[in-house]
Structure formats: C-alpha cells, structure tokens
Amino acid sequence: MDRSTNLDIEELKMTREQYILATQQNNLPRAENAQLYPVGIYGWRKRCLYFFVLLLLVTMIVNLAMTIWILKVMNFTVDGMGNLRVTKKGVRLEGISEFLLPLYVKEIHSRKDSPLILQSDRNVTMNARNHMGQLTGQLTVGADSVEAQCKRFEVRASDDGRVLFSADEEEITIGAEKLKVTGTEGAVFGHSVETPHIRAEPSQDLRLESPTRSLIMEAPRGVQVSAVAGEFKASCRKELHLQSTEGEIFLNADTIRLGNLPTGSFSSSSSSSNTRQTVYELCVCPNGKLYLSPAGVGSTCQSSSNICLWS
Template sequence: MAIFRCLHIKLAIKSVNFSSTVFLKLLPSYALLIILYQLVLNGTSARLIFLKPASNHFKPLNYDGMGNLRVTKKGIRLEGISEFLLPLYVKEIHSRKDSPLVLQSDRNVTVNARNHMGQLTGQLTIGADAVEAQCKRFEVRASEDGRVLFSADEDEITIGAEKLKVTGTEGAVFGHSVETPHIRAEPSQDLRLESPTRSLIMEAPRGVQVSAAAGDFKATCRKELHLQSTEGEIFLNAETIRLGNLPTGSFSSSSPSSSSSRQTVYELCVCPSGKLYLSPAGVGSTCQSSSNICLWS
C-alpha cells in the first residue's frame, strides 16, 4: 500500500508540473488578448464619448439610424442641416411636405445630368453673379396646365405667354429683324417706333397699313418725304386737302401784273419736273406767265 501511495503522489506532482508549464507558456498570449480587448473597449468608449452630445451634429447610434439620420422603408431621411463632403449619388431627393428643399453652397450649386455612358447632357449652375443652363433645349412651363411659357434652343426662342411686357426705360433692343403680326401699345398709351441714329423700315409683300381710328396721323421729316407707287396710284381722299407753304410764281417783266393789291385766289400749277407752285389767278390761266419758278426746280 505504501508503494502505491508513493507512486500516486509522484504522478500527481508530475501532472501539476505539466499544467503549470502549459499555463506559463500560454500566459503571454492571454495577456496580449486581454490588452487588445481593453484597447478596443477604450477606443469604443472614446468614440461614443466624442460622438455623444458634446457636438450637436453627432448622436449615438440607435436601432433606426444615427442622430438626424433615419433609415425607413422608403429610403434615408435626414432631419435638420446636413453636410456632404464627398459626392452624393441618389435617385430622388424630396423635402418634407410642409417645408422647402434648400441646397446651399459657399461658391455655387451645380446640377449635372448624364446619360448611360456617363456623358454630360445637361448642366444647371447657380452662382453668385449668374445662373447658367447648358442643354440642347431649355423650357419653362406653367404649373397649372403644363403650357410652354418660354423655350430656347440653337435655332429659335419661343415665348408662349399671353403678353410680353418690357418695363425697362430703354425698351427692347433687337439686333436683327423682328417678325410679328401685331404691334400695339398699352391702353391709353402711345405707340412709338424710333430709330435714333439710323432708318426705320417697315416692309410687307402684301401691303403696310397704318390706321388711326380716333386720332391724327402725322409724318414729319427734316428733308424729303417721298410717296412712291411703282405700278399703282397715290390716292388722297378727304373733305379738305391742303397744301401749305407752296412757292408762288412771279410774273415775268413782259407779262401783265395783277391790278389787285391783295391776291386771295391762286391757280395751282405744275412744272415739267412735277414741282407744284401757285400762280395768281386771273381771267385765264396764269401758269405760263409765272413759270419762271420752274427754272430752279
């Protein structure tokens, strides 16, 4: 019995020595794992403390998002002011029903549209000095019926509004021709067409009509006023036709002079060149006797 007890004690001592040796070998690994675990805990705690309300822009994570960021069935929802430092790729951006959508930048706001190949097809840039749009066709539509109010492309600019109103003090300046079926002024206002330094030309293949239904029509010029009809006639129709400031022809020395000191009736004469002049009326025609004015026409 004593021999067996001694053998059992020796085996127990050997097993204890073996376990101690393995534990001492694994102790550095256990210590390293404990240190790494402690570092991870410290880092996580520091991040949570940093993200916690010390800064109002960051809040701890929860089951549906983080801070102002919420993940819903319809997508991602942001509350308040959000800043993106890198490009944001989304399909649609909507604001709340009771608030507007505000895009703000310190320099400018640029919206780009690209095709499936990544090529730029349209661009809208809102800057401090100008708003620029680059596209094949630019349209402005009415919110009620979708009617085109303004459209522009390389060929033409179309204004679909019922009325085009220019309120500038200098009016509207057109570098080339203007085609319109009707030009009219505002009610109780005058219509004025003026060319300050050049000519004003109105042309129409089927005629030009100028009408003043309740007023006068005046044509004033500094030099000659030409009324020309190449194939038709010039027709003057009025109750009274007056030709003022016509020159008066004088009798030649061989012609008899008028005995009346005050002439009130004149004869309308025409020179071969078409010039009109007046001649004092007599018993017969006096145009021939006062035709010396035609020499200077």
C-alpha cells in the first residue's frame, strides 16, 4: 500500500516537471534578428487601386447618365421608340421617317385622314420578287420619268375595277369611254390605227393630217365621214384618190362645186370674140381628167383638146 502511493506521487512530480519545462520553453525570449512580414497593399499600389476604383465609378455614372439621356431623347416606351409604335396590327410610324437600308414589308398604308407620301432625293423604286428571289416587277419613280418593268401593266377604275389602260408585249388597250389628246400637235402614230369611231370635241375641228406621207382610210364594209354642223374638207398636194372596187361613189349635195378646173380652147365660126363667156360645159378626157369648155349650141368637148393631150 505505501509502495503504490509513493509511485503515484513520483509520477505526479515527473508530470509537473515536464509541464514546467514546456512552459518555460514557450516563454523564452525571441532572437533579436527575427524578420517581420507585413500583410496588405501599401504604397503606390494602394494609390493605383483607389484611382482605378474611382475611374470605374465615374465611368459607370457617365454610362448610366448617357443611357438615361438616350432613352429620354429617343422616347423609349413599352409600346415602341419615338415615332415608332408596335401595335397588334403591325408597326405604326407617325410623322416623317427615313430608311437608310432596304425595307421589307407585306403591306404599307396611311391613316384614313392623310395621304401616303414616299419621298427620295433621287428616286423611289419598288421591286416585286418571286419565291426564288428573282425580280418579276419593278416600278421606278424618278425626277424625269416613271418607269414600270413587268409582263403586264394595268390601270383599273376605283369603283368597279374596270380596266382603263393595259399594256403588254402584244398590244396596248385603252378601256376608257373617251380618249382625249390635249397636245397642240395632236396624236402621232407611226403605223396603222384601228378604231371604230373618231370624234372631235364639241365646237372643235377634227383634223387627220399626214405632213410628209400619204393618209389612207380603209374598211372592209365602208368608211363614213360626216360633219353634221360644219364642213368636210379633204386636201392634198398631189393626187386625191376616191376608189370603190365593187360599188359606186355617190355625191349627194345641194351644190357640188369643182374649183380651179382648167379651161379648154374651142373655136367656132358662129361665136363672137366680143361676147363674154359665162356658161361652160364640163368635159372628161379619156384618161379621166376634167376640164371646162365654153358652152355652145352643141357639145364642145373634144378628145383632142389641149388639156387632154398635154395632161
């Protein structure tokens, strides 16, 4: 019993001595040449960091201010931007708008109380293409002309959709009730013209004229020329031909006058040179030429007249 108690006391002493030794080692003074390492950013690096943080803050403030200014100037809203409004039916533009690049739309129409105006400094061109992207039609409105390139061009009436004007490679059709030409020189046709009726305006003269060539009017069932309230005049520089292949030429008038006919010579022993001739006879040469001959008791027409011989 005493021996075990002595062993426990000795163990406690050894443990206490080890604790004291360990404690004394921790409390030993440090060497004088020990080095210290500071933790953090100091000096010019710290100043540069603060400068970059300040610059980033200024940039963010300027960017935010510019964004707010752009939103204010462009009038950005939940419905659109500026004059542009996005609706259920499409896009609506108010005021004057400029397009710098091609515009692809399905339909363009104006408001009910205002017209639609397309304006350009050079020209306005509208193209139509097929599903393969090939050009099928083009309308160009320029400063000097309006050009349309298509297979068929039509102008229709607004009330009933009747074709007023159509043009293609084969023909040009005018479906209006009246074709009115207001130019001082009239209408010029390079080739033949087919029409059932040519009429001038009321109180105006109708003139069919060919200044350098001939004027031919022909129809399979006849040509009718009438002047109800005026006179009919046909003049030419050389010959005027009235020809009927199967019928006759009928002149029906109260007075038929043939002016500027030449006068043939006729001598008779019974005629007096001092008597003034007032009555003439109309004669026809074998070649069909007409001339006047002084009337006498009998016929004074002679086939050997100087008019017939020298004509």
